[in-house]
Amino acid sequence: MGExxxxxxxxxxxxxxPTRLVVNNDSAQHRGHAGDDGSGESHFSVEVESAAFTGxxxxxxxxxxxxxxxxxxxxxxxxxxxxxxxAD
Amino acid sequence: xxxxxxTKISELVSSNDVMLFMKGTPLxxxxxxxxxxxxxxxxxxxxxxxxxxxxxxxxRQGIKTYSDWPTIPQLYVKGEFIGxxxxxxxxxxxxxxxxxxxxxxxxxxxx
Numbered sequence: 001m002g003e004x005x006x007x008x009x010x011x012x013x014x015x016x017x018p019t020r021l022v023v024n025n026d027s028a029q030h031r032g033h034a035g036d037d038g039s040g041e042s043h044f045s046v047e048v049e050s051a052a053f054t055g056x057x058x059x060x061x062x063x064x065x066x067x068x069x070x071x072x073x074x075x076x077x078x079x080x081x082x083x084x085x086x087a088d
Numbered sequence: 089x090x091x092x093x094x095t096k097i098s099e100l101v102s103s104n105d106v107m108l109f110m111k112g113t114p115l116x117x118x119x120x121x122x123x124x125x126x127x128x129x130x131x132x133x134x135x136x137x138x139x140x141x142x143x144x145x146x147x148r149q150g151i152k153t154y155s156d157w158p159t160i161p162q163l164y165v166k167g168e169f170i171g172x173x174x175x176x177x178x179x180x181x182x183x184x185x186x187x188x189x190x191x192x193x194x195x196x197x198x199x
Contacts, residue, residue: 035119058175059157066158073158079121080159082174 001025004041004076008069012048015068019087020049026081035078045081053086061086093150101164105194106136109151110161113140121173125161128173128180134189135197166192 008023026043027036036042046065053061061084066073073080101107106129112118114126129136141148141160152158155169163170165188170176179185 030120058178059169059171062171062175063156079119081121083178 002039002041004039004072005044007072007076008044008046011068011070011072012046012065016048016050016052016064018048018050020047020085022047026079030079037078039076041076042078044077044079045083047083047085049085049087051087053084056086058084090146090150093146094154097147097150097154100137100139102167104137104164105166105192106134106189107164108136108138108161109141109147109164110138111140111142114138118142119160121159122161125163125173125176128176128185129163130197132180132186132189133196134194165189165194 002025005023005025009021012018012021012023024045025041026045027040030036030043048065052064056064062082065082065084069077069080108125108129110117110119110122110125112122117123117126126138139147141151148160151160151162155162157169157172159172161173163172163176170188171179176185179188
C-alpha cells in the first residue's frame with residue numbers, strides 16, 4: 001500500500017470514525033492518462049459508511065469527506081470517486 | 089475569487105435550467121467524471137448547457153469557491169448546486185435525478 005493510500009485511510013478514520021471504509025487505488029487503470037503523475041497513486045475511489053453522516057444530505061456528506069482529505073485532494077490526488085453511506 | 093467571476097458564474101447558473109461545469113465538451117469530454125456526467129444527462133434526455141472549465145482558468149478556480157466543492161464536474165439545476173458526478177450517479181440510479189428535473193419543469197432536449 002502506498003503512502004497516499006495510507007494517508008487517506010488515516011485521515012478518514014480519524015475524522016469520520018467509519019463503520020465501513022473501502023479505499024481502492026484505481027491508478028493502474030489510468031496509466032498514461034491525464035493526471036497520471038507516475039506515482040501510481042493518482043486515482044482513487046472510496047466508500048465511507050459513518051454515523052457522522054446522519055442527517056446530512058449527499059452534498060454535505062461528500063464535503064465532510066473532502067474536508068477530511070484536505071490538502072491531499074489538491075496536492076496528491078488527481079481523481080477521487082466518493083460513495084458515502086449513513087451508518088445504521 | 090473576483091466579483092466579476094462570481095457574477096459570471098451566477099449568471100450562467102441562473103440563466104440556464106441545467107448547467108454543467110465540465111472538463112471538455114459534451115462531444116469530447118476530457119475526463120472520465122465529466123464523461124459520466126454527460127452520459128447521465130443524455131440518458132435523462134434533458135436539455136442542458138455546459139461550460140468547459142479548461143478554457144477558462146478563472147471559472148475553473150472560481151466555481152470551486154462558488155459551490156464550496158473541490159472537484160469538477162459540477163451540476164446546477166435552476167441555480168442550485170446539485171453535486172458532482174458521484175452524486176449525479178447515485179441520484180440517477182435512485183430515480184431522484186429524473187424526479188428533480190420533473191419537479192423543476194426542466195425541458196426535454198430537442199431533437
